[in-house]
Amino acid sequence: MTQPLIAVVEDEEHIAEGLIFNLEAEGYRTHHEADGDAALAWLLSAKEPVAAVVLDVMLPGKDGFAIVRALREAHQYTPVLLLTARGRPEDVLEGIEAGADDYLTKPFDLAILLVRLKGLLRRMAWHAPAEGATAAPAEPKDEYHFAGRTICFDALEIVAPHGSARLTLMEADLLRYLVEREGKIVSRKEILEQVWRVHEDTDTRAIDNFIVRLRRYIEDDAAKPRFLQTVRGVGYRFIASGER
Amino acid sequence: MNITRRRGAIALFITLGVCLVGLLVTLNIGWIHLLHKRQLALLVGGIVLFGVLIAGVVLNTIFLVREVRRNERQDSFLNAVTHELKTPIASIRLYLETLQRRPVTEEKRQEFYRIMLSDSGRLLATVEQVLKAGEASHRKEKDIHRVLIDMEPLVAECIVITRQRHHLADDAIVLRDVPGAVSLKVMGSPEDLRTAVLNLLDNAVKYSGGKVHVVCELGISGYNRVVLSVTDAGIGVAAKDLKNIFKRFYRAQDVTLRQVKGTGLGLFIVRSIARQHGGTATAESAGHGKGTTMRIELPLAGTGGSSASS
Numbered sequence: 082m083t084q085p086l087i088a089v090v091e092d093e094e095h096i097a098e099g100l101i102f103n104l105e106a107e108g109y110r111t112h113h114e115a116d117g118d119a120a121l122a123w124l125l126s127a128k129e130p131v132a133a134v135v136l137d138v139m140l141p142g143k144d145g146f147a148i149v150r151a152l153r154e155a156h157q158y159t160p161v162l163l164l165t166a167r168g169r170p171e172d173v174l175e176g177i178e179a180g181a182d183d184y185l186t187k188p189f190d191l192a193i194l195l196v197r198l199k200g201l202l203r204r205m206a207w208h209a210p211a212e213g214a215t216a217a218p219a220e221p222k223d224e225y226h227f228a229g230r231t232i233c234f235d236a237l238e239i240v241a242p243h244g245s246a247r248l249t250l251m252e253a254d255l256l257r258y259l260v261e262r263e264g265k266i267v268s269r270k271e272i273l274e275q276v277w278r279v280h281e282d283t284d285t286r287a288i289d290n291f292i293v294r295l296r297r298y299i300e301d302d303a304a305k306p307r308f309l310q311t312v313r314g315v316g317y318r319f320i321a322s323g324e325r
Numbered sequence: 326m327n328i329t330r331r332r333g334a335i336a337l338f339i340t341l342g343v344c345l346v347g348l349l350v351t352l353n354i355g356w357i358h359l360l361h362k363r364q365l366a367l368l369v370g371g372i373v374l375f376g377v378l379i380a381g382v383v384l385n386t387i388f389l390v391r392e393v394r395r396n397e398r399q400d401s402f403l404n405a406v407t408h409e410l411k412t413p414i415a416s417i418r419l420y421l422e423t424l425q426r427r428p429v430t431e432e433k434r435q436e437f438y439r440i441m442l443s444d445s446g447r448l449l450a451t452v453e454q455v456l457k458a459g460e461a462s463h464r465k466e467k468d469i470h471r472v473l474i475d476m477e478p479l480v481a482e483c484i485v486i487t488r489q490r491h492h493l494a495d496d497a498i499v500l501r502d503v504p505g506a507v508s509l510k511v512m513g514s515p516e517d518l519r520t521a522v523l524n525l526l527d528n529a530v531k532y533s534g535g536k537v538h539v540v541c542e543l544g545i546s547g548y549n550r551v552v553l554s555v556t557d558a559g560i561g562v563a564a565k566d567l568k569n570i571f572k573r574f575y576r577a578q579d580v581t582l583r584q585v586k587g588t589g590l591g592l593f594i595v596r597s598i599a600r601q602h603g604g605t606a607t608a609e610s611a612g613h614g615k616g617t618t619m620r621i622e623l624p625l626a627g628t629g630g631s632s633a634s635s
Contacts, residue, residue: 093412095440099419106427139408166411167404188415191422 085132085202086110090120090148091164092140096187100135100194107195117142121151124159131159133201135194138165138176146179153180158237158247160201164189170279177277178290182250204250225260227321228308230299232256239298246298251277256295259309259319268316292317335393342386349379398589402574405588409451413444451588457520458573458590461597469514469601473626476509476543476551480522484541487526491537498526498539509543509551510626513602518623521598521606524591525555525619531587532617533559549625550604556618562610570608571596592619599623 087104091097092115101111112131114120117140124131138145149161160183163176168186176184183197223234231240234257237248248256258276259267269288273279292311296303307323353375360368420437423429429437477500484498503509511518529539539557546552562570566577573593592606599606604623610616 093416095416095444096412096419098440099416099423099437102433103419103423103427166408166415168407187411188418191419191426 084108084110086112086129087198088112088114088120088124088127088131088134090114090117090134090140090145091137092116093137096137103191103195104135104198116140117144117148121148124148124152124157125155132205133160133162133198135162135164135198136181138163138167138172145181146175149176149179149181153249156247158249160205160250162194162198162201170273173277173279174288177251180249180251201250228323232260241299243301248298252291252295255291259317260321263319263321266312266315266318271316335390338389338393339386342382342389345382346379346386349375349382353379398572398574401576402589405576405586406451406455409586409588410448413448413451416444417441417448454588454590454594457594458597461594461601462573464597464601469517471512471514473510474513474515474518476511476518476553476623477503479515479518480541480543480553483519483522483526486523487530490527491530493530493537497537498530498541500541500543503543507545509545511551511602511623512626513623517598517601521595521621522553524595525553525621528591528619529555529557529559529617533557545625546622550622551625552620552622554618554620556616558616561613561615562608562617563612564610567608567610571606595619595621 087109089097089100089104089111091100091113094115097113097115101113104111109132112123114123119142120136120140121143124134136145136148140148143151145163145165149163152159152161161181163181163184164187165172165176165184166187173184173186182201185194185197225232225234229242232238232248232253233240234253237250237253239246239248239256255272255276258272272288292309293303296306296309299308300306308320310318310320312318353372356371356375357368360371420441424434424437481500484500487493488495488498526539526541530537533539536558539555542552542554542556544552544554562577569575570577571592574589575593576587576589592608596606599621602623604621606619606621609618609620
């Protein structure tokens with residue numbers, strides 16, 4: 082079995098070199114890009130599957146946010162771990178909103194970076210379709226059904242009467258959080274802290290945008306949400322039956 | 326997102342200011358129409374009062390717009406400095422953790438030490454620049470401890486330092502011979518002038534784009550001023566930015582787009598130092614991709630300039 086390939090997109094030479102040294106010591110193969118435009122072009126035309134991308138935000142050419150957005154628009158769901166020096170919650174949320182799966186602020190802790198990366202790879206491994214004879218014994222499927230819709234947490238997919246959509250890991254995490262607390266009100270602060278690990282008072286508008294996107298996947302009419310309800314001044318509530 | 330929101334706020338307040346001015350002008354005219362036959366004193370008083378009010382609102386609007394602009398610059402400065410401070414720290418930390426965590430060959434170890442040292446140098450340079458900018462904006466001309474300085478060796482020394490810093494070949498930065506081989510002396514603080522020249526050279530290298538080719542020239546202008554010009558063949562400066570780039574925190578739009586790293590303080594420091602020495606700092610560029618010439622002029626020492634008498 083070949084080792085997973087990790088793309089490191091980082092223009093700071095020293096950090097890139099250090100990351101690559103460590104990733105290779107962990108047994109990964111690596112590919113390095115230092116320019117935003119070149120990185121996106123490479124990722125979109127990679128000859129072999131890339132297991133994960135470690136992506137800096139401030140890059141010459143396209144910035145990290147734009148790269149994630151472009152990848153997701155091209156229906157590429159390679160897990161992306163954002164590295165950002167701008168650690169303000171707004172920046173983190175912008176990254177998550179763009180479709181990144183995880184983020185770390187610089188200066189980061191090497192051990193944490195490696196653990197998070199391993200986490201991303203493991204979650205993707207669950208989600209990957211089983212191949213040939215080496216398919217894992219059928220595990221109980223991690224799915225959730227409601228009102229004619231199915232959220233497949235392992236396939237990162239949501240199937241609704243009006244079509245199906247791919248979810249990013251972050252979206253799946255948020256949905257799972259809401260679904261597990263079905264009927265209960267979940268505050269925006271709780272989402273920030275529990276789901277995305279952002280611990281600061283911040284403008285919560287980014288969450289609203291996120292919810293709007295989830296609604297587009299599951300609601301018949303995103304303007305009149307039945308399942309993902311807004312509780313004014315508090316937060317959100319998931320109602321499986323879709324009743325008020 | 327933040328920026329667009331703020332743009333909205335500016336638009337709102339400008340509209341408000343313009344509406345208020347319009348309202349006041351209308352009232353003023355109304356006042357004149359109502360009163361011009363009746364009471365002269367009341368009429369004159371009213372016109373004066375309205376005039377003051379209109380001026381006040383206009384001034385207020387201008388002030389507001391300028392303040393918002395400054396705030397924006399400060400914001401982008403914070404972003405840039407955050408990046409410039411955190412990146413070397415992230416790198417040093419990464420290498421320390423690597424050394425702590427893994428067995429590393431002696432050769433790699435030495436390489437890591439070298440990288441960490443260069444990052445701590447970068448960190449220090451940023452910190453010093455921020456501190457110097459703070460100092461530069463407070464210090465008065467008379468506070469500088471002045472000595473007689475020969476400019477040529479000072480510039481030559483700075484060129485050597487810059488070459489080393491950026492690992493450049495000898496011909497990447499050259500200093501032309503001084504016409505007439507005269508000695509160009511100024512009264513000033515050697516440390517400050519070195520900072521200014523180093524900043525100019527650093528900029529020339531940083532904004533050179535690909536190949537670095539910088540020419541420095543020293544000469545005399547108008548019989549009593551020393552001129553140092555630093556010319557690069559780099560990305561150039563748009564005409565509208567030629568003055569702005571000396572403002573604190575200002576960074577040209579295309580520079581930020583290209584993500585060339587910097588704090589927006591370098592040229593501000595250069596200009597402050599030049600002014601404190603009784604001189605000026607200017608920029609010239611034919612436009613994008615056509616290179617830039619930075620020029621500092623300082624009073625020549627011993628020619629009856631202000632510095633010679635003190």
